[in-house]
Amino acid sequence: MAMVGDKTKKKSTAVTLQQFISNMTPLIDLEKEAEISASISSGASRNLDSAQKRGSTILNLKCVDVQTGLMGKTLLEFQSIKGDVLPAHEFGTHDVVVLKLNKADSGSPALGQGFLSTVAFDDIPEEGLNSPLRLEKLANEVTYRSMKDALIQLSKGVLKGPAADLVPFLFGERPPTFSKKDVTFSPFNSNLDHSQKDAISKALSSKDVFLLHGPPGTGKTTTVVEIILQEVKRGSKILACAASNIAVDNIVERLVPHRVKLVRLGHPACLLPQVWTVHLMHRYVLFLEKEKFEE
Numbered sequence: 190m191a192m193v194g195d196k197t198k199k200k201s202t203a204v205t206l207q208q209f210i211s212n213m214t215p216l217i218d219l220e221k222e223a224e225i226s227a228s229i230s231s232g233a234s235r236n237l238d239s240a241q242k243r244g245s246t247i248l249n250l251k252c253v254d255v256q257t258g259l260m261g262k263t264l265l266e267f268q269s270i271k272g273d274v275l276p277a278h279e280f281g282t283h284d285v286v287v288l289k290l291n292k293a294d295s296g297s298p299a300l301g302q303g304f305l306s307t308v309a310f311d312d313i314p315e316e317g318l319n320s321p322l323r324l325e326k327l328a329n330e331v332t333y334r335s336m337k338d339a340l341i342q343l344s345k346g347v348l349k350g351p352a353a354d355l356v357p358f359l360f361g362e363r364p365p366t367f368s369k370k371d372v373t374f375s376p377f378n379s380n381l382d383h384s385q386k387d388a389i390s391k392a393l394s395s396k397d398v399f400l401l402h403g404p405p406g407t408g409k410t411t412t413v414v415e416i417i418l419q420e421v422k423r424g425s426k427i428l429a430c431a432a433s434n435i436a437v438d439n440i441v442e443r444l445v446p447h448r449v450k451l452v453r454l455g456h457p458a459c460l461l462p463q464v465w466t467v468h469l470m471h472r473y474v475l476f477l478e479k480e481k482f483e484e
Contacts, residue, residue, distance in 0.1 A: 252322060
């Protein structure tokens, strides 16, 4: 512990891999149980107005548009019956929801179950959509199951693959490593500025992790696309992830003109139409059509 003036600073200590797993596992369970409990409590409540105030239900909706999305998904668009703004709620993109008649009992069957995009349903009956409707948010265990599976795999030890060297670095067991010489490259994008070129060079020199930080509109996506193209040129295989589908689609759109081999993953209803041609499902459909033609 170090004393600086009148302030006391504690020396930060790295969390070991096993400590991280031990801490996170019960927290994931607690969060899942809390969400399920809240969902059950909301569903069991016969007071729909209270459920709406809690943000888990949106009442008095009307269906104003029905479209067929990618892979045959039914996309429904809703508005308030009164035409005003929707009340405050806790619904977010990709939340699992059920659609019910507005005044239906809490235990009544749903007209359909889907997730928020507009609202995308695998199957939805035609009858009932002209009546007042409501949406109810459900607990979604998929995210929690994925996180638990990741922790289980982490606890078994990552012995091979790109993460084999990355995990020890992330948990402070060894320092980051870099190439001894600065990496020079011929840019695909001739409009890169000095700071972008410098960031790309450092990213290509990093053997573990490179953090590119900046406010919106500073050219981060342009820089990331150039890094991907340079790594592909090196022969690397790249997995590009982002916090939103639109962010991934922006990267895909900028990569397509360079004719790199790429496959877009994700739910078809969440994609921009212009990236559908590189989606895995589209590739699979083309494969089936080719097989059928050859028969």
